[in-house]
Amino acid sequence: MDALDIASPRAAAASPGLDLRDALQLLAQSGRALPADAPPGSAAWLQALIDALCELSSRDPLTGLANRRQFELALGQELGRVARSGDPALLLALDIDHFKSINDHHGHAVGDAVLQAVAARLLECVRPMDTVARVGGEEFAIVLPNCPPGFAPAVAERVRRRVAAHRVSAPDGRQVAVTVSLGGAFAPQWVRSSPALWMERADQQLYRAKAAGRDRACFEPTVAAEVSAEEKGLLFGASPLQDAE
Template sequence: MPESARRRLLGALLAGDEPAADGGRDPDDDGREAAEVAEVAEVAEVAGIMQQRARASGLVIGVVAVLVFPAWTLLDRYLEPGLAPQFLLVRLLALVPMLGCLYLLWRSPLGRRRPELLTLLILVAVQVAICWMVAQVDNTESYASGLSLAIYGCGGVLAASVRWTGMLTAVTWLGLGGAVLLAPRGIPDVDVVAVVFWLTTASVVATVTHAVRHALGSRELTTRVSLLRERERTRALLDRLERLSLEDPLTGLANRRRWDAELAAACAAAPEGGDPVAVVVIDVDHFKQVNDRHGHAGGDAALQEVARLLMDRVRAGDLVARLGGDELAVLLPGADADRAADLAEELRVAVAALELPGFDRGELTLSLGVAAGAGLTPEQLTSRADERLYAAKATRNAVGSPLPGPRAPAEQVDATR
């Protein structure tokens, strides 16, 4: 997404508007769509954080305003003692909408969605009350200077778009104009000029300050969120690369690298006299003929189906791996020879009963070798399983197990050594 589009979208989200749909985007371009979804999520996250900042800063402004504004009645008693009671009433009346907006800002969903608006209303109540007082007093400059405090507060504290300071400034100037026009005794020109000078300075300084502060804050936040998302993408990519380095791409089973590591760990955790560990090594019978008859696509489909069947029948802690070609294996930590032989026979029967498109029933069979024990090295355990696998392949569709007795189509291969 271009930077200009990102800025427009961020502005729309901060303003509470729904971002417009991009009618020019190619709907079939999945890659670009995914990228734009990520960009929108990033911008939305930035907007959400900025709304939180706006609410927090608005609460600060609101609390200060409701505490300071009535306290200025002390100045009224000093500058305009005759009007002080009337001004106190005005200040207390202004507190009603100020406290209402502050409560909404603090407790309501509106305060989370539109904190800038509620903060603006609090400050507008202050400015309207001051403008009314300006029209009543002789000390015009002293009271009019209070108008700049709200403008400075908005421009220097509120974490939101600069337009909110612009709106407060506009309301203030309108209020001051009304005070000048409606003052019962009129306001001397020299006082008007002084007030205009000071208020103009305050408006410019506050607006520029707000614009610079908001731009820097937005840039800092956008950069931080981008870095965090980039870190997440990098972590996800590393996780995916690690998974790919340990996973067979065709079947989704563990690959030889993971098998060797897991087998070594399982054997190390099964010392002599402790819990046993078992392995079942598996060959797909006549797999070359399967490839010749059904093509490599058919052979791949057969391997994938066998892999799925194996995964469906093992325990959560067991590991199924593709060691290469049509050679598969199952690692069974904590399993003895009986458990491993039972699983091997279950797998043999299930594969022989598979009905695959284009395959004859019973065309796909397995030969399996079983070994189990404790205190064995990975090489010893694998060697014993391989010996029993070779014995099973003498008849095909059979299980080579350390347990004697019939198990295969005719009998289980007794490969004890």
């Protein structure tokens, strides 16, 4: 069954009692296809439909990267792993420099092409275990499990260089140069932090990079060994020892 067949009346009526027309139309518009060897309405066909919808709901439609919902899920899972194992994990927050100026001077179509180009460059720089997400308009983030502090500058520099080396073609023939600023923070080890606190730490370093002139990366001076007040609350908030004090 190809993508056009997904939205056919036969497919929509394949499962009595279920109105699948909107779901099938959504998949058809996304260009996704269900397996041709699964009869419409069969368990395999319905499972493929569910899997395709789940995948669609977790992806940014423009870049194909993980969306913010999927990114926050990945953050929470990685924080839990670090709290249990103590292994280092790096979060990189990225922002395209002067993106509004690109849109103003070249138009939103070129701006979209820039977003797609940056997404492609980021994917070239990461491992299969890493999560790359578009978390805002021109904002991206990467979760890197098992990334020792000594590797962080090299990873960020590889990303920065790869983006800066690429040019995006505008309709008038001009080549648009793109740079990114990056901020990095490590998850606190052996402590159950929160995605919001981890992202806040990375954002603080991103703001430093932008204030220092952009097209660069900044990191926390050391891996954050000192636990913040908020993280202490997460760690001890339900502790009977604290209640007894």
